[in-house]
Amino acid sequence: MSQDATSAGQPVGIAGIGAYVPERILTNAELSAMVDTSDEWITTRTGIRERHIARPDQAASDLGAIAATRALESAGVKAEDVDLIVVPTITPDMVFPSTACFIQKAIGAKKAACFDLEAACSGFIFALETGRRFIESGAMNTVLVVCTEKLSSIVDWQDRGTCVLFGDGAGAVVLRRNTAGGRGILSAILGSDGNLAHLLSLPGGGSRNPTSEETLRNRMHFLKMEGREVFKHAVNTMTAAARKAIEQSGLSLADIAWIIPHQANMRIVQAIADKLDLPIEKFYVNLERYGNMSAASIPVALDEAVRLGKIKKKDVVLMVAFGGGFTWAALVLEL
Numbered sequence: 133m134s135q136d137a138t139s140a141g142q143p144v145g146i147a148g149i150g151a152y153v154p155e156r157i158l159t160n161a162e163l164s165a166m167v168d169t170s171d172e173w174i175t176t177r178t179g180i181r182e183r184h185i186a187r188p189d190q191a192a193s194d195l196g197a198i199a200a201t202r203a204l205e206s207a208g209v210k211a212e213d214v215d216l217i218v219v220p221t222i223t224p225d226m227v228f229p230s231t232a233c234f235i236q237k238a239i240g241a242k243k244a245a246c247f248d249l250e251a252a253c254s255g256f257i258f259a260l261e262t263g264r265r266f267i268e269s270g271a272m273n274t275v276l277v278v279c280t281e282k283l284s285s286i287v288d289w290q291d292r293g294t295c296v297l298f299g300d301g302a303g304a305v306v307l308r309r310n311t312a313g314g315r316g317i318l319s320a321i322l323g324s325d326g327n328l329a330h331l332l333s334l335p336g337g338g339s340r341n342p343t344s345e346e347t348l349r350n351r352m353h354f355l356k357m358e359g360r361e362v363f364k365h366a367v368n369t370m371t372a373a374a375r376k377a378i379e380q381s382g383l384s385l386a387d388i389a390w391i392i393p394h395q396a397n398m399r400i401v402q403a404i405a406d407k408l409d410l411p412i413e414k415f416y417v418n419l420e421r422y423g424n425m426s427a428a429s430i431p432v433a434l435d436e437a438v439r440l441g442k443i444k445k446k447d448v449v450l451m452v453a454f455g456g457g458f459t460w461a462a463l464v465l466e467l
């Protein structure tokens with residue numbers, strides 16, 4: 133797995149990107165027939181209008197394998213050449229084996245080492261930084277990051293405070309030393325605060341509360357969130373992380389062409405724009421069509437923005453995320 137001599141020393145960047153969202157769209161109007169909510173409440177409080185929902189027979193690895201194949205095609209890389217598959221997800225197919233192993237099998241990436249990474253909504257940036265370090269160390273050439281979430285499988289469809297927020301989808305990138313173009317990953321900030329774990333969690337089914345009749349009766353196998361508290365921390369923490377990542381990159385806010393924030397809530401994005409004193413037009417946002425897809429949100433948005441020609445080669449992009457743990461992350465990248 134030693135690196136070829138021609139690329140050694142080149143910066144690590146995104147060589148290809150792909151995404152997949154399930155076909156079924158669930159609208160706010162349909163949700164209003166399921167719980168006591170309204171299109172007006174959901175759009176004004178969150179900006180979300182619809183989200184995609186996987187079929188019952190689709191697991192997270194099935195969504196991820198499609199996104200992964202598309203990312204490999206866009207990079208012109210064969211599955212057999214992938215050294216490492218990292219899968220950020222909070223909705224793995226099973227507790228074990230890892231969803232990364234199922235994706236490896238589906239795409240035929242025979243020589244890859246595989247593991248899942250748990251950093252909730254910050255998972256994509258945690259995985260980019262992990263992959264970058266494996267490549268920079270010389271241990272790997274090609275890392276495939278596959279963010280895939282079937283959040284519909286852990287959402288409590290009786291809880292109007294959470295079920296309106298989430299959607300299913302997958303986004304993947306191929307990381308390699310970049311021999312053509314941009315300077316790749318320029319800086320990354322990762323952080324966590326386990327003291328606030330209780331504000332956003334799925335309490336049942338793990339070793340703390342193994343599945344039992346009681347955990348099922350208390351609906352502990354569904355995602356729980358203190359929305360207002362999460363909101364407050366998300367705004368402050370993402371703003372601080374974004375500032376630090378820009379500072380560490382040696383660039384200034386003016387050098388950033390696009391910001392791709394975690395796509396949880398339009399009010400959070402607007403609050404970050406206000407705090408950074410940046411026009412909202414600099415933020416690439418598609419949450420109105422997908423809802424919050426946790427780790428998959430940023431790569432799905434990046435894929436869309438690149439395909440639409442909004443984000444171009446050599447653009448400097450800032451990504452910033454926040455999620456359960458709490459975890460947070462920000463990364464500056466020249467495509």
Ligand code: ACO
Pocket residue numbers: 168169170173174177178252253292293294296332358359360361362363366396397400424426454455456
């Ligand atoms: N429809 C109608 N009313 C609702 C709904 C709904 N879907 N949901 C809550 N309400 C009600 C509440 O019951 C409450 O009523 P009350 O005043 O009578 O008690 C009222 O609306 C206000 O509720 P809040 O929770 O205070 O509403 P808020 O303005 O904070 O919005 C929201 C809630 C959208 C969840 C917001 O807090 C939020 O976006 N939080 C952050 C979520 C986030 O960023 N998550 C990221 C990480 S996710 C991850 O890591 C997996």
